[in-house]
Amino acid sequence: MKILVTGGAGFIGSAVVRLAVSRGHRVVNLDALTYAACLENVAPVADSPLYAFEHADIRDRAALDRIFAAHRPDAVMHLAAESHVDRSIDGPGDFVETNITGTYNMLEAARAFWTREGRPAGFRFHHISTDEVFGSLPADPAVKFTEDTPYDPRSPYSASKAASDHLVRAWHETYGLPVVLTNCSNNYGPYHFPEKLIPVVILNALAGKPLPVYGTGANIRDWLYVEDHADALLLVVEKGALGRSYNIGGENERTNLDLVKALCAILDRKRPKAAGSYADQITFVTDRPGHDARYAIDPGRIREELGWRPSVTVEEGLERTVQWYLDNEVWWRPLLARKGVGERLGVKA
Numbered sequence: 560m561k562i563l564v565t566g567g568a569g570f571i572g573s574a575v576v577r578l579a580v581s582r583g584h585r586v587v588n589l590d591a592l593t594y595a596a597c598l599e600n601v602a603p604v605a606d607s608p609l610y611a612f613e614h615a616d617i618r619d620r621a622a623l624d625r626i627f628a629a630h631r632p633d634a635v636m637h638l639a640a641e642s643h644v645d646r647s648i649d650g651p652g653d654f655v656e657t658n659i660t661g662t663y664n665m666l667e668a669a670r671a672f673w674t675r676e677g678r679p680a681g682f683r684f685h686h687i688s689t690d691e692v693f694g695s696l697p698a699d700p701a702v703k704f705t706e707d708t709p710y711d712p713r714s715p716y717s718a719s720k721a722a723s724d725h726l727v728r729a730w731h732e733t734y735g736l737p738v739v740l741t742n743c744s745n746n747y748g749p750y751h752f753p754e755k756l757i758p759v760v761i762l763n764a765l766a767g768k769p770l771p772v773y774g775t776g777a778n779i780r781d782w783l784y785v786e787d788h789a790d791a792l793l794l795v796v797e798k799g800a801l802g803r804s805y806n807i808g809g810e811n812e813r814t815n816l817d818l819v820k821a822l823c824a825i826l827d828r829k830r831p832k833a834a835g836s837y838a839d840q841i842t843f844v845t846d847r848p849g850h851d852a853r854y855a856i857d858p859g860r861i862r863e864e865l866g867w868r869p870s871v872t873v874e875e876g877l878e879r880t881v882q883w884y885l886d887n888e889v890w891w892r893p894l895l896a897r898k899g900v901g902e903r904l905g906v907k908a
């Protein structure tokens with residue numbers, strides 16, 4: 560299959576690009592190379608004859624038309640987005656432009672191409688979204704997000720992703736565009752940009768800096784190893800039912816505080832401090848405005864209909880992730896100089 564992946568120089572998109580090429584798919588990586596991008600993320604496949612890169616912005620419709628015409632993809636996997644909730648609080652405009660208008664441009668460019676090609680039945684537009692569109696769950700562990708949970712986004716980021724999900728469904732219902740959607744829980748793993756919780760904790764710990772925990776650290780997230788997410792996404796684009804959405808999650812709920820403590824315990828073993836534990840660096844900071852209390856995914860549909868299961872436990876995934884950051888300073892060190900990295904963002908209320 561020839562897949563046009565948007566956002567393929569980011570964290571999850573690059574995992575998709577690497578996995579797709581390793582499975583023999585042809586991949587065109589379309590990315591604007593924003594502050595969150597890193598072409599080193601796709602270095603393992605960059606020389607493959609199966610891989611091509613297009614430096615383009617999804618806000619630029621003419622560029623999208625040119626890329627569709629030049630590459631004639633069998634499928635689109637649309638991941639390009641502004642993705643950091645804290646940045647969405649400080650500057651929601653970029654989120655509206657890229658996540659909503661950009662997705663609209665992608666849908667229109669895909670629809671024009673698909674129509675011109677004679678509406679091939681096998682064509683797929685796969686929109687990659689987040690569980691954050693469903694809002695915040697109560698503490699009761701029996702209550703989880705299903706595909707039928709009503710949308711209730713509460714941050715500019717999640718609202719922009721919810722809007723994009725609605726557009727994708729509308730293009731299916733109205734124009735017949737063959738779409739599939741996925742909503743996934745929090746990802747972690749190699750190449751995670753060092754402004755997100757897990758890399759911030761690992762890198763601040765190593766630098767002897769405070770490990771910032773928002774509020775009391777009681778917020779619960781459901782963690783999935785990024786390579787398991789990429790595997791689920793390729794399964795959905797190949798086998799997902801038309802017009803259907805699939806929730807993807809690892810069933811690994813942790814409070815933020817427990818997660819940070821688990822990372823400290825791994826670091827204490829792998830890179831012991833001269834004295835004390837990395838957990839001594841934990842510092843409670845002002846909470847994020849509108850911080851959702853709990854996310855948890857019920858992955859029953861993708862498990863039962865498509866047979867997907869995550870392959871990595873959270874314990875194993877965190878070990879691998881910490882080891883990857885210890886081994887790859889050459890990747891993360893230059894990223895610390897990018898705008899906003901290392902600063903506390905998103906405290907405006």
Ligand SMILES: NC(=O)c1ccc[n+]([C@@H]2O[C@H](COP(=O)([O-])OP(=O)(O)OC[C@H]3O[C@@H](n4cnc5c(N)ncnc54)[C@H](O)[C@@H]3O)[C@@H](O)[C@H]2O)c1
Nearest residue numbers: 566568569570571591592593595596616617639640745746
């Ligand atoms: N990170 C998570 O835990 C998570 C969970 C569920 C869903 N998602 C979704 O998965 C997708 C990828 O997330 P991520 O964490 O890899 O994000 P990321 O921020 O690491 O990467 C985003 C990529 O999109 C590119 N991009 C941004 N604006 C663009 C534009 N206007 N035109 C072209 N390219 C542009 C960036 O350059 C970057 O390479 C997003 O759609 C996000 O909403 C993320």
